Amino acid sequence: MKISFSIYSSWRLRSLRRIAQPAQWPKSLCLVLLFVFALAGPLAAAATDDVPSYIATEKGLNRFALSANGKSAPIYVSADDYPGVARVAKHLQADIKQVTNAEPQLTVGKKAPKAKEIVLVGTLGKSPLIDKLVRDKKLDVAGIAGRWETSLIQVVEKPMRGVDRALVIVGSDKRGTIYGMYDLSEEIGVSPWYWWADVPVKQKQNVYVLPGRHTEGEPAIKYRGFFINDEAPALSGWSQEKFGGFNHKFYDKVFELLLRMKGNYLWPAMWGNAIYDDDSLSAPLADEYGVVLGTSHHEPLTRAHDEWRRYGKGAWNYNTNKENLQEFWRKGMERMGTNESIVTIGMRGDGDEPMSEGSNIALLEQIVADQRQIIADVTGKPASETPQIWALYKEVQDYYDRGMRVPDDVTLLLADDNWGNIRKLPKPGEKQHSGGYGIYYHYDYVGGPRNYKWLNTNPIPRVWEQMHMAHKYGADRIWIVNVGDIKPMEFPLEFFMDYAWNPDKWPAERLQEYTVTWAEEQFGSQYAQPIAEILATYSKYNGRRKPELISPETYSLTNYREAERVVEEYNQLVEKAEKIYQEMPAGYKDAFYQLVLFPAKASANLNELHITTGKNHLYAKQNRAAANDMAAKVRELFEKDQALMKYYNEELADGKWSHMMDQTHISYTYWQQPEKDVMPTVKLVNVASGAKMGVAVEGSDTWWPREKGQAELPEFTPFGQQTHYIELFNQGKDPFTYKVQSGAPWLNVSSMQGTVEKEQRLLISVDWQKAPTGVQQVPITITGPNNTTVKVQAVINNPVDLKPGVVKGFVESNGYVSMEAAHYTRAVDRGTIEWQLIPDLGKTMSAMSPFPVTAETQQPGGDSPRLEYRMHLLNAGEVKVHAYLSPTLNFNASEGLKFAVSIDDAEPQIINMHKEDSEGAWNKWVADNINIQTSTHKIDKPGEHVLRFWMVDPGVVLQKIVVDTGGLEPSYLGPPESYYQPEKANQ
Numbered sequence: 001m002k003i004s005f006s007i008y009s010s011w012r013l014r015s016l017r018r019i020a021q022p023a024q025w026p027k028s029l030c031l032v033l034l035f036v037f038a039l040a041g042p043l044a045a046a047a048t049d050d051v052p053s054y055i056a057t058e059k060g061l062n063r064f065a066l067s068a069n070g071k072s073a074p075i076y077v078s079a080d081d082y083p084g085v086a087r088v089a090k091h092l093q094a095d096i097k098q099v100t101n102a103e104p105q106l107t108v109g110k111k112a113p114k115a116k117e118i119v120l121v122g123t124l125g126k127s128p129l130i131d132k133l134v135r136d137k138k139l140d141v142a143g144i145a146g147r148w149e150t151s152l153i154q155v156v157e158k159p160m161r162g163v164d165r166a167l168v169i170v171g172s173d174k175r176g177t178i179y180g181m182y183d184l185s186e187e188i189g190v191s192p193w194y195w196w197a198d199v200p201v202k203q204k205q206n207v208y209v210l211p212g213r214h215t216e217g218e219p220a221i222k223y224r225g226f227f228i229n230d231e232a233p234a235l236s237g238w239s240q241e242k243f244g245g246f247n248h249k250f251y252d253k254v255f256e257l258l259l260r261m262k263g264n265y266l267w268p269a270m271w272g273n274a275i276y277d278d279d280s281l282s283a284p285l286a287d288e289y290g291v292v293l294g295t296s297h298h299e300p301l302t303r304a305h306d307e308w309r310r311y312g313k314g315a316w317n318y319n320t321n322k323e324n325l326q327e328f329w330r331k332g333m334e335r336m337g338t339n340e341s342i343v344t345i346g347m348r349g350d351g352d353e354p355m356s357e358g359s360n361i362a363l364l365e366q367i368v369a370d371q372r373q374i375i376a377d378v379t380g381k382p383a384s385e386t387p388q389i390w391a392l393y394k395e396v397q398d399y400y401d402r403g404m405r406v407p408d409d410v411t412l413l414l415a416d417d418n419w420g421n422i423r424k425l426p427k428p429g430e431k432q433h434s435g436g437y438g439i440y441y442h443y444d445y446v447g448g449p450r451n452y453k454w455l456n457t458n459p460i461p462r463v464w465e466q467m468h469m470a471h472k473y474g475a476d477r478i479w480i481v482n483v484g485d486i487k488p489m490e491f492p493l494e495f496f497m498d499y500a501w502n503p504d505k506w507p508a509e510r511l512q513e514y515t516v517t518w519a520e521e522q523f524g525s526q527y528a529q530p531i532a533e534i535l536a537t538y539s540k541y542n543g544r545r546k547p548e549l550i551s552p553e554t555y556s557l558t559n560y561r562e563a564e565r566v567v568e569e570y571n572q573l574v575e576k577a578e579k580i581y582q583e584m585p586a587g588y589k590d591a592f593y594q595l596v597l598f599p600a601k602a603s604a605n606l607n608e609l610h611i612t613t614g615k616n617h618l619y620a621k622q623n624r625a626a627a628n629d630m631a632a633k634v635r636e637l638f639e640k641d642q643a644l645m646k647y648y649n650e651e652l653a654d655g656k657w658s659h660m661m662d663q664t665h666i667s668y669t670y671w672q673q674p675e676k677d678v679m680p681t682v683k684l685v686n687v688a689s690g691a692k693m694g695v696a697v698e699g700s701d702t703w704w705p706r707e708k709g710q711a712e713l714p715e716f717t718p719f720g721q722q723t724h725y726i727e728l729f730n731q732g733k734d735p736f737t738y739k740v741q742s743g744a745p746w747l748n749v750s751s752m753q754g755t756v757e758k759e760q761r762l763l764i765s766v767d768w769q770k771a772p773t774g775v776q777q778v779p780i781t782i783t784g785p786n787n788t789t790v791k792v793q794a795v796i797n798n799p800v801d802l803k804p805g806v807v808k809g810f811v812e813s814n815g816y817v818s819m820e821a822a823h824y825t826r827a828v829d830r831g832t833i834e835w836q837l838i839p840d841l842g843k844t845m846s847a848m849s850p851f852p853v854t855a856e857t858q859q860p861g862g863d864s865p866r867l868e869y870r871m872h873l874l875n876a877g878e879v880k881v882h883a884y885l886s887p888t889l890n891f892n893a894s895e896g897l898k899f900a901v902s903i904d905d906a907e908p909q910i911i912n913m914h915k916e917d918s919e920g921a922w923n924k925w926v927a928d929n930i931n932i933q934t935s936t937h938k939i940d941k942p943g944e945h946v947l948r949f950w951m952v953d954p955g956v957v958l959q960k961i962v963v964d965t966g967g968l969e970p971s972y973l974g975p976p977e978s979y980y981q982p983e984k985a986n987q
């Protein structure tokens, strides 16, 4: 599929907004704006508009020279400020040096150094100098004081005696100041991924900060973070080799990355690891940085799961071992001390398993009460004063649904189904739980139906769609995403953090722009567009089915040329990426390789590997000599896969990412990963001497002359796929010659005679200018060695009254109509409800969904909200309508999410997309990443019809509709879109 990235922007992802620029604007305009700002409140006025960067490389009136002519302005941090602020100031110092080659002087002390221009960094209430500027009315902090994590960057003229101009970076709190510094770093050209993905620093000779006030306001989501999980073998092997394990040196890099992305919350690695216990310097370092430490959903009271293995006495069972468990947890709270943390409460079974049969709600409530008592005892404060979460993960949500409650101050961490589909959201209008709600989301998972932990498989449009709902339904206290090994989730991870900071900034229609901007921040503007396209497309393709679930049977080898299209599309992507890689400056290659080229290549290769294995199996069944070539190709692709991993591990960035691609991903037989990658099983055929012709046709897996029945091609119509193929293949060792005879002069065959060594594909097409109208059966006769003759029937349907370009809407061919949701004829909005396109969401194109997502349930019919699809059907009779929906879950605990379908004026049929409420159904939805719902409809006469897709519940996301008029063949993605003449009216 071709995505067009029409919107181009150079807005930054998280740049602080400029609030005013009085010195450069005409006075009258300033007065008007001042008035507008005054009405809207100190920061709110300009905070809704994006502005381009607040950095310039040219000198200008009242611009602050951060670095000019080889000299950088000194940085000053008060000795009274947080040590974390001083630590990050060192990063700022290093960043400015990297960008400009001129290292600024950094002073952390009681007195600022003497300089005409100076960078003053400080936290309100922690920096006497900045507090004095506020008192002297030289710095207005009205919009930031008392706010959460808010920073302000402002150029202040004559801040104090002897100083002409200062660049003040002030924070409302510790993280506010830190974010201000990292924002400046990013703005001057240091990506948050400069270390974690080797993104080159964008060097500049001179750097100026524009006058005015720059702020990004408060984050929409209070705690934003990620969970390092499932970290063996990749991240574990890497951290062991590079840092000696998951120690404070490793976490130093993690904390920095998190904060550069303006995150604040971390669940540390826990597969045999325990952050507090492994290295006593790690947790204090987190606290110094301002990273809020938690433990994962099943590790109560800050104690890592592995610590129970290390120190626990007796069984992990509250019924039988309460005292020891309490003691264990108490130690966790004592150790936490005053470190800023969010404490997990509740209990699951040992090793993240459900609790035993005997566990019940009363017992769990007791556990929570006892845990809170420990929290209160140890902290000496009421439990409600320590932030806590209770994660409604897996069976724990069932306890909640059955009535279990925890005290109101605890944040309820709602979860997805481990596959990116949120299971539960607060009810709109429901009394707000004072602890609020959060979301635990997955980009990586170990569990059924299958692990997915090798590559990034998370297209951001679906993440957007789910997290948009979370935001709108009020789950805004905490967002945490399971990122596995961190790499290779760089792109979706940063999207998660940016979206959490300001969801309103990124409506669906700006997602492509987000991707371009991200690409630009890493690689500069020259290739930003094509790189964004590759990023979006490889994740889209990987989102169709996790690589771990791909098998030789996934894509149809015979219908709709599905498998070969998949290979072709992936390979085109790789070709584009390779071209950019060759062209781009050497300094960018490592970053580009890990962020773009490698995932595209590795995914393309993996898909081709399985599809080629499928071809080998099919060919072997048909006894084709070429089956053995396919087997050889499988070996080649398998070796290429291993070579790609080896390059990533050993050569990329001189071995910096050693072990990072240790994850096995081939030869899964059940949910758990294989011990090692094993080449898929291939079949070899014995090729006899001599020549023997076999003939296969598109749409069938059998061959002739073995098959007695008639060989028939899919139907030709002016409205469908314009060529169909016949394959001639050799079952023997020696080449043979063939001759083809077409039964009509207007039925073209790409080659009328020739020699076949192994195989030859003939493309058949119709010259519509010359073909008669009506339905014709035309034989194509192929004669091969030993007078073997095979007759293939071509059916040509050239309707009298239906002409391309004249007919409107979609047209049936080959027994189906396949319609992309985005290609509706008419979208009918009503009241506040409107249909919106979510660009690029879904397996084949884009998706449509009704908004707002909190809208009331609708009664379908009459003039209620609907999408209409005009289609031309060739016959009367019964048809089946398959609606392809994103596998959204029943997040509002109703009977299930519903929509309705009707054709023409028939009564809408209401369909519950969750009517099959079984583990089997869910397994299929998530594995296939689609929920297909089918309804049956009567068509009274051939001709034009209107299919209506009605809104019933919000949250239903339609990707495509396939109408089966009797000829639909099995495939994974559904048939490619049918012929259609676009026509959009009355939207």
Ligand code: REL
Binding pocket: 229, 230, 296, 297, 298, 351, 352, 418, 445, 446, 447, 482
């Ligand atoms: O993905 C999840 O949330 C869980 O499977 C993990 O939290 C779990 O701890 C797993 O890594 C095993 O311990």
